[in-house]
Amino acid sequence: MSLQTILPGRLGFGTAPLGNMFRAIPDEDARATVEAAWDQGIRYYDTAPFYGAGLAEERLGQVLSGKPRDSYVLSSKVGRVILDEHETETPDFGEKGGLFEHGNPNKVLHEWTADATERSIEGSLRRLGVDRLDIVWVHDIAQDFHGDAWIQKFEEARTGAFRVLSRLRDEGVIKAWGLGVNKTEPIELTLALDEPQPDGFLLAGRYTLLDHAHALQRLLPLAQEQGVDMVVGGPYSSGVLAGGTNFEYQQAPPEIVERVRKLTELTDKHGISIKAAALQFSLAHPASAAVIPGATRPSRIAEDTAALAENVPTAFWSDLRAGGLVSPAAPLPQGA
Template structure:
């Protein structure tokens, strides 16, 4: 149980994508206060990536983490993209995330899943954060939504490049583990089928939530459990729509999604259940899941997340959620433990 035994202070982590100025221009003092609030609340697992604001999230996270001893927290970042010094005028093409970080740094970002690119990415991340080591490394966004029909070719580059480098680093004890960091289940399934790949875990964003879990539940989770690969859940609020926002899959939520959210919220209100509590505790109920990492860009959101983890949810809420077909009939729930 590599990831589970490494996590400090429980399974609730902090996803730092918002610190890269996701959706809006976040003041420096607000970003710093958010990380500080997470630490004060007891968060000890932090996940970031070079892609988040072209290095901005890593820089902001590092400024706060250097105030603490390195052995007091668990840190993960990602490889697959290199941040260049070159400044780009205008938007860059990144599939569905094309405008997600339009308020981030303007540095040019290139894909690179090769062995040399992986080593360079890790070195750059260490410098940006001002730390001496990274615990877990996820190969980022190697999926159809970012590479179209070329994603399998990019996956092959990662197989012979990033995966082999990270396996060696794991064997040498430089990192504790590696896996994929993706928004789709197809690349994870492909990775699990490789005889030479020995991932310890995978960060799966947005694919095992109250709103979207059917495919992961039926296909990916059983395969991950069989391989002993642990799952970290990112985006448990489905880009924010489950937490009062208007985005789903990084875009404006459709009327169909909003209607489903309304049903879940109505049920939660009848049982006096905070919607965040339902979302986090649902994702964590699956035995393959070891951590959930909601993002935040305001200090008060951190308290909401920690309160949600501690909230007592009546069994009748979960039973009714299942009875009304708002979750898959065989999705593990806290009452099933």
């Protein structure tokens, strides 16, 4: 099923920050942020067991479990099973370092087998306090977490998670499944398989104003050809496009800081917010079904909603193209 027929709007809410990504946030701030998303009319919520070892799912569920289940779309992920026992060693998250060091102390089993997939979904439903998920993403079977061993993890998922999720979709238990990754290669490999195909994919950080050329060249033509939709995660490139200092979950390097400076000069020239430019760019590709920025404060939700509705003049997109700040192949809003 096409994601564009499932998702209730083009702006969703990504809950990774609610898992205490980078820093601890109070429970009341997390709850107020989810409530603000609901009050702003957002009806698509994405989460994962990995986000704070279940913390993001728990916090999201505190709000959503009290809402009519048919009134929103919910996605979570498989590949991590949260165990009852506590972690005693520092987890290894590959390139992502101590991404969720402030999350729950539970041990996390990293496994994409059929059994682990079933257990992961059961755990998510329990933490969220709901009876079903609409979309399930196969999480992080890519180089950034596994290095050269990523192909082994992919094969584990192909013979495990992929087949379980295909069956659950065929049985009507879930509406859709796909991959949720930070790299394009696992999605490219999946779309080349002569097996049941995903309905879409969640691509984080690879279709933003700062990083999109590779996806445009390698992945998106194949996805369009097969009618597979994209949810854009991390549209602010880990925060550097929204006033933060992180890019790719780490301190932004000088060349990225300089690109952001040039983008900001251009948005200031046209009197628009850089958030508006970032969100509207990510949604301009025909394969883009939704964009899911994260937030830890209610005010950020209001900013995102306003940014999506903001009137960005065609002249801005023309200047963006002329200044070499966007790939010549990137579709732009209003056909600029």
